[in-house]
Amino acid sequence: xxxxxxxxxxxxxxxxxxxxxxxxxxxxxxxxxxxxxxxxxxxxxxxxxxxxxxxxxxxxxxxxxxxxxxxxxxxxxxxxxxxxxxxxxxxxxxxxxxxxxxxxxxxxxxxxxxxxxxxxxxxxxxxxxxxxxxxxxxxxxxxxxxxxxxxxxxxxxxxxxxxxxxxxxxxxxxxxxxxxxxxxxxxxxxxxxxx
Amino acid sequence: xxxxxxxxxxxxxxxxxxxxxxxxxxxxxxxxxxxxxxxxxxxxxxxxxxxxxxxxxxxxxxxxxxxxxxxxxxxxxxxxxxxxxxxxxxxxxxxxxxxxxxxxxxxxxxxxxxxxxxxxxxxxxxxxxxxxxxxxxxxxxxxxxxxxxxxxxxxxxxxxxxxxxxxxxxxxxxxxxxxxxxxxxxxxxxxxxxx
Amino acid sequence: xxxxxxxxxxxxxxxxxxxxxxxxxxxxxxxxxxxxxxxxxxxxxxxxxxxxxxxxxxxxxxxxxxxxxxxxxxxxxxxxxxxxxxxxxxxxxxxxxxxxxxxxxxxxxxxxxxxxxxxxxxxxxxxxxxxxxxxxxxxxxxxxxxxxxxxxxxxxxxxxxxxxxxxxxxxxxxxxxxxxxxxxxxxxxxxxxxx
Amino acid sequence: xxxxxxxxxxxxxxxxxxxxxxxxxxxxxxxxxxxxxxxxxxxxxxxxxxxxxxxxxxxxxxxxxxxxxxxxxxxxxxxxxxxxxxxxxxxxxxxxxxxxxxxxxxxxxxxxxxxxxxxxxxxxxxxxxxxxxxxxxxxxxxxxxxxxxxxxxxxxxxxxxxxxxxxxxxxxxxxxxxxxxxxxxxxxxxxxxxx
Numbered sequence: 001x002x003x004x005x006x007x008x009x010x011x012x013x014x015x016x017x018x019x020x021x022x023x024x025x026x027x028x029x030x031x032x033x034x035x036x037x038x039x040x041x042x043x044x045x046x047x048x049x050x051x052x053x054x055x056x057x058x059x060x061x062x063x064x065x066x067x068x069x070x071x072x073x074x075x076x077x078x079x080x081x082x083x084x085x086x087x088x089x090x091x092x093x094x095x096x097x098x099x100x101x102x103x104x105x106x107x108x109x110x111x112x113x114x115x116x117x118x119x120x121x122x123x124x125x126x127x128x129x130x131x132x133x134x135x136x137x138x139x140x141x142x143x144x145x146x147x148x149x150x151x152x153x154x155x156x157x158x159x160x161x162x163x164x165x166x167x168x169x170x171x172x173x174x175x176x177x178x179x180x181x182x183x184x185x186x187x188x189x190x191x192x193x194x195x
Numbered sequence: 196x197x198x199x200x201x202x203x204x205x206x207x208x209x210x211x212x213x214x215x216x217x218x219x220x221x222x223x224x225x226x227x228x229x230x231x232x233x234x235x236x237x238x239x240x241x242x243x244x245x246x247x248x249x250x251x252x253x254x255x256x257x258x259x260x261x262x263x264x265x266x267x268x269x270x271x272x273x274x275x276x277x278x279x280x281x282x283x284x285x286x287x288x289x290x291x292x293x294x295x296x297x298x299x300x301x302x303x304x305x306x307x308x309x310x311x312x313x314x315x316x317x318x319x320x321x322x323x324x325x326x327x328x329x330x331x332x333x334x335x336x337x338x339x340x341x342x343x344x345x346x347x348x349x350x351x352x353x354x355x356x357x358x359x360x361x362x363x364x365x366x367x368x369x370x371x372x373x374x375x376x377x378x379x380x381x382x383x384x385x386x387x388x389x390x
Numbered sequence: 391x392x393x394x395x396x397x398x399x400x401x402x403x404x405x406x407x408x409x410x411x412x413x414x415x416x417x418x419x420x421x422x423x424x425x426x427x428x429x430x431x432x433x434x435x436x437x438x439x440x441x442x443x444x445x446x447x448x449x450x451x452x453x454x455x456x457x458x459x460x461x462x463x464x465x466x467x468x469x470x471x472x473x474x475x476x477x478x479x480x481x482x483x484x485x486x487x488x489x490x491x492x493x494x495x496x497x498x499x500x501x502x503x504x505x506x507x508x509x510x511x512x513x514x515x516x517x518x519x520x521x522x523x524x525x526x527x528x529x530x531x532x533x534x535x536x537x538x539x540x541x542x543x544x545x546x547x548x549x550x551x552x553x554x555x556x557x558x559x560x561x562x563x564x565x566x567x568x569x570x571x572x573x574x575x576x577x578x579x580x581x582x583x584x585x
Numbered sequence: 586x587x588x589x590x591x592x593x594x595x596x597x598x599x600x601x602x603x604x605x606x607x608x609x610x611x612x613x614x615x616x617x618x619x620x621x622x623x624x625x626x627x628x629x630x631x632x633x634x635x636x637x638x639x640x641x642x643x644x645x646x647x648x649x650x651x652x653x654x655x656x657x658x659x660x661x662x663x664x665x666x667x668x669x670x671x672x673x674x675x676x677x678x679x680x681x682x683x684x685x686x687x688x689x690x691x692x693x694x695x696x697x698x699x700x701x702x703x704x705x706x707x708x709x710x711x712x713x714x715x716x717x718x719x720x721x722x723x724x725x726x727x728x729x730x731x732x733x734x735x736x737x738x739x740x741x742x743x744x745x746x747x748x749x750x751x752x753x754x755x756x757x758x759x760x761x762x763x764x765x766x767x768x769x770x771x772x773x774x775x776x777x778x779x780x
Contacts, residue, residue, distance in 0.1 A: 002260060005206060008206050009206045009252060012206055012207055012211070012402075012597055013214055014594065014597075015210075015598045015600075015601060016597070016601060018598060018667075019598055019671060022605075022672070022674060022675060025672075025675040027682055031683035031686035031689060033688045050664075054661070057664075058664075061590055061591075061660070075253050075256070079252075083242075083245055087217070087220075094222045094223065101227075103226060103227050106228075107231070200397055200401060200455075204447060207401055207597075208408060212409060218413075270451070271448075274440075278440055281409060285417060288417045289421075293421035298421060298422050298423045302423075302426070395650075396646075398592075402596055402597055402599075402600030403600045405600075406601055406605075465646070466643075469642075469643075476604060476635075477607070484613065484616075491616035493617050496618075497621070
């Protein structure tokens with residue numbers, strides 16, 4: 001089975017997700033610079049979510065690059081990931097339009113957490129097919145970085161009931177942690193090319 | 196003629212269909228968890244339709260993978276399928292926003308039924324070009340699974356005049372039936388690779 | 391220069407154009423079958439425009455398939471075509487929401503006419519690069535079918551000032567004329583493969 | 586690492602950006618030609634932004650065509666460019682809906698300026714990986730055209746505080762300057778093919 005079409009479809013969905021978020025940047029009613037200020041929380045949410053979708057696209061790119069084959073399970077694990085990512089625009093908008101109210105930050109965190117879990121499921125499904133001694137299995141290893149992020153998301157979700165600003169800082173920290181594409185895979189590729 | 200572009204265009208349309216449905220998840224006006232409850236029927240409709248479009252993408256992927264050539268008729272049979280699938284977002288939204296009112300469930304079923312018919316037409320058109328002894332023709336066989344689904348859709352459409360909840364359960368059953376990608380084709384591919 | 395990316399970008403834009411038209415199928419406020427009736431003109435416009443964009447995708451597919459090279463001029467001639475096609479959703483919506491009022495049918499015709507002209511410009515630009523004795527040049531010949539369509543569009547635009555229904559029938563006739571993909575090119579391909 | 590997927594994703598995002606701008610062409614409420622007049626500033630903004638996104642797609646096409654490899658830095662430099670380009674639809678709409686009010690023209694200029702800077706960053710990142718003696722490095726040279734455009738954008742931003750119409754003319758001049766795809770790269774390709 002062909003992984004090119006899987007990549008093409010995922011690219012399409014991710015491109016749309018990253019772009020429809022901008023539809024929430026509703027044109028301010030006034031025509032002065034001051035009218036832009038009301039857009040500020042929406043804009044900040046947009047930047048954060050843009051970075052998150054960018055990270056997922058980047059890591060998805062690396063993940064599928066290292067997969068050798070694709071089967072029906074992988075197609076569905078991939079759709080499952082896209083499902084949770086598709087909720088990012090709506091949860092971003094809810095957060096931005098209510099100036100980061102507590103519940104909106106909690107829901108945003110839940111969507112991020114579920115996306116992270118869905119990514120792990122996809123990763124595991126690919127490793128299952130390729131075998132424990134495959135390139136990807138060795139590159140991912142015990143996936144400490146993934147588990148650490150999931151822990152941070154969970155903490156941020158709990159903390160958001162008390163202070164949503166700390167949660168937002170945690171979301172930002174996780175984003176920065178992943179801004180660099182998954183160098184474990186990148187290094188492995190370079191190493192294997194040297195050999 | 197090149198089937199790559201046909202796949203690319205279909206992927207684009209399917210990616211957009213699956214993603215614009217999320218635009219119907221309109222941001223709740225309030226900022227509390229309880230405000231999310233009003234979104235519940237819209238969310239359930241979204242999940243169901245996401246699965247349906249995912250199934251169609253999956254089966255479309257398998258169908259075109261096994262096609263050897265593409266002609267003008269196939270291009271139009273494909274556009275015809277995309278037409279009915281493009282009505283899924285609007286019918287999903289209508290159903291979700293009116294809490295699964297009877298008429299909305301009927302119309303949703305009609306769209307699903309017509310999509311299924313359009314898929315069969317595309318399948319038949321491809322078999323026509325490739326010949327009755329082609330790989331796809333043998334893999335599909337008498338297409339009992341397809342005919343059974345169409346029967347279920349028809350029953351669900353009729354039943355929705357009396358009790359829409361039973362119809363919804365039928366839609367869910369058909370979805371689960373197809374969640375596994377068309378293993379008839381997948382098995383054939385494996386078999387033919389072994390030989 | 392690579393024509394794959396030109397095709398991919400065009401596919402993307404055409405896929406979005408064909409799909410965002412469905413956003414105009416606004417969910418009816420009521421929940422009964424009778425509420426769907428108000429959508430009828432919008433739906434008919436959608437079907438007509440879906441067919442038109444499908445025709446353009448189809449013919450674009452054939453046109454670029456027969457092009458051997460791509461240069462800067464072709465990129466811009468292609469963008470020019472996409473520009474006019476991108477106006478189809480808005481003009482379709484205007485026509486549908488005002489029950490085919492005269493001015494809306496005129497404007498719709500102008501958009502169709504300009505798209506046809508833009509297609510001819512793209513075709514000519516490709517022939518210019520490939521030479522008068524190229525495959526495409528011979529396949530297109532004097533392009534009687536193209537010129538006839540342009541004449542029909544112009545008549546329909548004029549007629550729409552008096553009776554928009556006749557214009558709509560003309561638009562439909564042109565669409566049916568083109569529903570079959572450009573067999574001139576398809577036949578040529580078959581012929582050249584035989585030799 | 587594969588540059589095909591980077592191109593595919595960028596094509597997707599650019600295709601969506603160029604197409605969702607058309608969503609701002611809101612259907613006029615009346616049904617007469619005169620009702621179209623109110624759309625005039627929105628339409629002009631749309632044309633200008635369509636040309637700009639077209640230019641970026643064109644130049645992006647040339648830029649990546651001449652890149653030999655892709656790494657994590659390039660992925661992010663590319664996403665950074667797409668981020669600024671994704672703000673074009675919203676700033677276009679703000680400008681169009683307020684009849685080119687001063688602040689809207691300033692903001693539009695800032696988005697154009699930041700996009701230009703992001704393009705230079707992407708270009709520099711690619712040159713960094715390919716080396717100072719690479720094909721692209723020699724083709725770009727001192728990038729006088731790029732620097733000149735940035736200077737024009739900056740002037741237009743300052744001038745917009747006093748007279749926005751002059752700024753708009755400057756935006757138009759820069760667009761015309763770039764309408765021709767980056768012939769420096771195109772010529773180089775032709776030259777290198779001759780050798």
